[in-house]
Amino acid sequence: MADSFAFDLVAPERRLASFPAKSVQIPGAEGDFTALPDHMPLISSLRPGVVEAEGVDGTRAFVVIQGFAEITPEGVTIIAERAFPREEVGRAEIEALLKEAQEKAEACPPEEKDVAEKLVADIAHLLEMMV
Amino acid sequence: MPSLKDLKNRIESVKSTRKITKAMQMVAAAKLRRAQEAAEAARPYAESMGAVLGNLARAARDSESAPKLLKGTGSDQTHLLVVMTAERGLCGGFNSSIVRLAKTRIEDLKAAGKTVKILTVGRKGREQLKREYGDLFIGHVDLSGLKNVGYGNAETIAREVLGRFDAGEFDVATIFFNRFKSVISQIPTARQIIPAVVEEEEGAAEAAPRFYEYEPDEEEILARLLPQAVTSQIFSALLENAASEQGARMSAMDSATRNAGEMIDKLTILYNRSRQAAITKELIEIISGAEAL
Numbered sequence: 001m002a003d004s005f006a007f008d009l010v011a012p013e014r015r016l017a018s019f020p021a022k023s024v025q026i027p028g029a030e031g032d033f034t035a036l037p038d039h040m041p042l043i044s045s046l047r048p049g050v051v052e053a054e055g056v057d058g059t060r061a062f063v064v065i066q067g068f069a070e071i072t073p074e075g076v077t078i079i080a081e082r083a084f085p086r087e088e089v090g091r092a093e094i095e096a097l098l099k100e101a102q103e104k105a106e107a108c109p110p111e112e113k114d115v116a117e118k119l120v121a122d123i124a125h126l127l128e129m130m131v
Numbered sequence: 132m133p134s135l136k137d138l139k140n141r142i143e144s145v146k147s148t149r150k151i152t153k154a155m156q157m158v159a160a161a162k163l164r165r166a167q168e169a170a171e172a173a174r175p176y177a178e179s180m181g182a183v184l185g186n187l188a189r190a191a192r193d194s195e196s197a198p199k200l201l202k203g204t205g206s207d208q209t210h211l212l213v214v215m216t217a218e219r220g221l222c223g224g225f226n227s228s229i230v231r232l233a234k235t236r237i238e239d240l241k242a243a244g245k246t247v248k249i250l251t252v253g254r255k256g257r258e259q260l261k262r263e264y265g266d267l268f269i270g271h272v273d274l275s276g277l278k279n280v281g282y283g284n285a286e287t288i289a290r291e292v293l294g295r296f297d298a299g300e301f302d303v304a305t306i307f308f309n310r311f312k313s314v315i316s317q318i319p320t321a322r323q324i325i326p327a328v329v330e331e332e333e334g335a336a337e338a339a340p341r342f343y344e345y346e347p348d349e350e351e352i353l354a355r356l357l358p359q360a361v362t363s364q365i366f367s368a369l370l371e372n373a374a375s376e377q378g379a380r381m382s383a384m385d386s387a388t389r390n391a392g393e394m395i396d397k398l399t400i401l402y403n404r405s406r407q408a409a410i411t412k413e414l415i416e417i418i419s420g421a422e423a424l
Contacts (some may be wrong), residue, residue: 010179012282012366014172030346043183044346045355068356070183077179081282081359 006075061086149391156384163377200357203326211301216256223383285366309375317375
């Protein structure tokens with residue numbers, strides 16, 4: 001069994017990370033999980049949370065807001081709608097995102113309300129964890 | 132023969148035009164670098180998105196429940212053309228080449244008896260198409276006053292397009308934009324975004340398809356991934372377009388500056404000749420006057 005695999009984190013505007021990792025902790029839509037090498041193929045959507053990738057030289061963390069993770073035995077690719085390195089975001093940024101999500105939730109049509117409100121709740125939860 | 136004063140004014144005016152085109156060229160060069168970097172930085176996302184979607188789509192395509200965004204509506208009667216152009220002119224053939232491509236497509240579709248609808252992004256394309264196809268317009272997205280295109284702009288356009296698709300307003304959507312190849316070469320491109328086109332990889336059909344686990348489930352993931360893929364394609368088209376626009380403007384302004392230089396040289400020669408001619412004429416007058424005495 002290989003002891004590391006390719007880890008990629010991309011956001012629409014840029015590639016945030018691309019390095020070999022030993023394990024990646026992912027905030028999946030149905031709960032956090034950790035991907036290790038030779039993981040079975042899995043595609044999961046993400047909820048707002050923190051991705052932690054343990055690389056050869058230390059662990060790096062990223063805040064992601066929505067997106068997908070594609071996991072294959074050879075690697076993990078995270079396609080995030082929004083992502084920031086953990087050290088670049090503070091409470092203020094998350095609060096701004098929360099506000100934006102709340103406004104969106106209020107404006108969106110009723111059939112999408114559930115999804116939008118879940119997003120608000122998830123970001124609020126993330127905010128609590130950030131303290 | 133224009134008078135000396137006229138020529139002098141003319142030279143001055145061409146000189147100031149040259150200053151302006153030179154400045155525009157330098158501004159475009161600076162913006163081009165930024166636009167190109169942005170386009171390159173966005174590429175990994177589009178590639179990963181395409182790869183994931185490709186894997187998913189190949190597996191889901193044949194199933195009955197595949198979403199419409201992937202499988203299509205089962206008809207190709209109504210086409211939506213999203214024509215992306217610049218907000219500003221003075222960039223060579225940039226806008227007209229997209230418009231020309233779109234026009235050819237419109238005529239082809241009309242000849243085939245299809246219904247065509249047009250959504251324009253960018254003022255220039257709207258102006259050029261409005262004259263002939265004003266009745267086909269269903270909307271316009273205004274990006275003027277915007278310094279850099281962001282993902283948010285792509286989301287706005289995508290929401291507009293997807294909303295209309297959900298409402299059953301069209302069956303096939305194609306985006307028109309200029310693909311950035313180099314500073315001197317931009318390729319007008321049409322790309323179908325709805326239903327999603329899955330690129331067939333060479334040899335991929337041979338290899339055993341990957342069977343993924345899905346979380347939450349396949350349908351839900353596809354339902355979220357497909358709109359995002361549309362957004363991603365629109366976003367990369369916007370970025371390619373922005374880089375192409377600056378590239379086209381830069382080379383157009385470069386040749387304008389060069390032309391102005393040539394014109395100044397020619398006018399200066401003409402100016403000197405007529406000045407000398409005037410002096411010679413005066414001398415002849417004086418001499419022949421003296422001889423007559």
